[in-house]
Amino acid sequence: MIDSKHLQLILAIHQCGSLSKASQKLNLTQSALSHQLKNLEESLGVALFHRVGNQLFFTEAGKEFKDKGAKIAKELNALEQRIQEIKESQLKRYIHGYSETEAQRLSNQANSIAEYLHFDSVWQPGSTILEVGCGVGAQTVIIADKNPDCKIVSIDISKKSIAQAQQKVQEAGMTNVEFRLQDVNELIKGKKEIYDHVFICFVLEHISEPQQVLQNLKSIIKPGGTITVIEGDHGSTFFYPENDFARKVIDAQVKLQQGKGGNANIGREVYPLLSKAGFQEIVVSPRQIYVDGTRPALVDGFIKNTFTAMMQGMSETVLKEGLVSKSDYDLGIEGLLRTAEADGVFSYTFFKGIGVNL
Ligand SMILES: C[S@@+](CC[C@H](N)C(=O)[O-])C[C@H]1O[C@@H](n2cnc3c(N)ncnc32)[C@H](O)[C@@H]1O
Known part of the structure; x- marks a missing residue:
């Protein structure tokens, strides 16, 4: 009563x-x-x-x-x-954490590579799209802007990130996004809503059962609807000048993520994961971010403020876990920043996969 x-x-x-x-x-x-x-x-x-x-x-x-x-x-x-x-x-098990620096890094990442990842992030007008793990809304504002006639429902497990995402969307004057504090695993349980499409970017890499999550997501996509998965793969990184310490730093991050149940090399698994989860007509397209001195916006936006910033952001945890010594770590960061100089080259590949729920 x-x-x-x-x-x-x-x-x-x-x-x-x-x-x-x-x-x-x-x-x-x-x-x-x-x-x-x-x-x-x-x-x-x-x-x-x-x-x-x-x-x-x-x-x-x-x-x-x-x-x-x-x-x-x-x-x-x-x-x-x-x-x-x-x-x-x-x-706290989430390796990137929820600091202001990380929020800024996520925005730098999304904005610097938006045209590479999102030139084709367009759904039929009138669709309802579920965005899983929206974080601070860095991708949300891009997809919401490109799809003004779609409704976006964005979820995340971090209350703080949701609040920041909400503010970002409000400041951009967008009204087609609804935010919910929700765990992707909880979302499936009630199966109250069915979506036209699902969008999930840089989340599966942090989840220990990505195939299970994809299978569950499939069950809340309408027949004929799609899922879009975007993930990076640290193993795709190459740069000039080569630097052993920079490699050590990247490898340490891969190990750290692995230790927490994630996978920093998951990009290469987007196809098998979608396929095993039962999606059809899968198309995976690698999105290579190639940077040299002729692309100054990417030198700052990607080499410095996205990739190296990610490695810098995790230094404390990596050092605490004893995965690399402090002096080697510092030399590794120097090595990564060296690739941002006039004769440097840096390349990283993201994998964008789309599967249909038939
Ligand atoms: C690397 S951030 C990516 C954020 C955003 N997609 C972007 O690309 O900027 C990963 C996000 O996934 C969220 N996340 C992790 N596990 C989750 C789960 N089980 N359910 C919902 N969100 C989750 C984290 O809180 C974090 O905000």
């Missing part, structure tokens, strides 16, 4: 002293609030308030409800906070 919504309702009336103020606080119309209150009183079979004109006074049952309800609400809040803490400790 009593649920947490009722607790909020009674406590809001108590705190605000009137139905009109409580309805504002709860973001309800006054008539919706009165209706809910009436239903509660009816289901309990007892009045919780005496009404004298516009004023409400608690009855004996109402006082008991308010006093015990306040205690229960406090415990519920504490429980929610504890669950959030547990969730956040799980998030």
